[in-house]
Amino acid sequence: MSHGHRHLTENDPTFTAKKRSTTEIIRRVSVYLWPYKWLALATIGCAVLSLLCAFAFPRLTQIIIDDVIGNGQTDKLTPVILLLLGAFFLRDFFNSVRIQVNNHFEQNVVYDMRRDVYGRLQRLPVSYYDKRASGDLMTRVIEDVNAVERLLIDGTEQGTVAIVSIFGVLAILFATNPLLAGVAMIPIPLLAIGAMCYTLTAHSRYRKQRQASSAMNALLMDNLQGVREIKAFGRERHEDGRFTDRAEAMRQGTLTIMRAWAFYNPAMSFIAASGTGLVLWIGGNQVINTPMSVGELVAFLFYLALFYEPIGKLHGLNQMLQAARAGGERVFDILDATEERKGRQIEPATS
Helix, strand or coil: CCCCHHHHCCCCCCCCCCCCCCCHHHHHHHCHHHHHHHHHHHHHHHHHHHHHHCCCCHHHHHHHHHHHHCCCCCCCCCHHHHHHHHHHHHHHHHHHHHHHHHHHHHHHHHHHHHHHHHHHHHHHCCHHHHCHHHHHHHHHHHHHHHHHHHHHHHHHHHHHHHHHHHHHHHHHHHHHCCCHHHHHHHHHEEEEHHHHHHHHHHHHHHHHHHHHHHHHHHHHHHHHHHHHHHHCCHHHHHHHHHHHHHHHHHHHHHHHHHHHEEEEEEHHHHHHHHHHHHHHHHHHHHHHHCCCCCCHHHHHHHHHHHHCCCCCCCCHHHHHHHHHHHHHHHHHHHHHCCCCCCCCCCCCCCC
């Protein structure tokens, strides 16, 4: 097996793309959202309503523990359980509507973006294709557009809901118990530093992985188109070696991304979990010394889970953003290419 796979695509202009900032990628892809702004707002609205229904669970649990179980007010049990079931039903109902609207929204945006990219490819001069492999262009139209689309759809919805959830739960936490809320904030600086370190180093890994994917797909398409020539000249073993190198470059690029994520994601999860441990430690002492009830502590812990969960989603969105940035660079390279000049018309053939 060749060991040169690390250098197969990094400096090959066939598979590289112009570097672009995250701000530029987000600004340009957001243009595709505007024609479907009402679908976007409906998606976000359903997600927020589903989230608000989930906020009822901690408070109703506190009532069951303190009032129904603690004080023996059994007459409250049935109404509280019915309210709880109603909140769960509404949460999942709004989530179901969100999924349906979001799928319609997503497919419209992908359709528009793919149509624009293909339309530009149709209008580029022949000289453009002399410097590009067909498999690379197919990868940009299919895989890279998908990466950008995930940022558009999932990023818009999940990012908005995560931010609303963080600030909403934060207000509830400080209103419930300012001391425990302050303790819950202790891991936040570490989470921010971790996210910054990952963001600053992730883009180069995703660029190499996208280039390796293009190189592998380009070779595969060329070989499938030229399979008769390969067989005629007995070049099967040679082409096996070339494809092995490209596949190895793809494997190494993907593993590099996954190794970084395998360290980053569990580390951020542990830091967030340490915040829960600190809250349980301080809150347990408050319950023992009676300024806080067991139900209040349980409700606070449930709200705390609703606070740390969207922070975890933001870490996932950060990974999605880096993949979309690498894919967006390659998509906008096509959209920014100069179209063929229309100064000469082709004469119709005469019989």
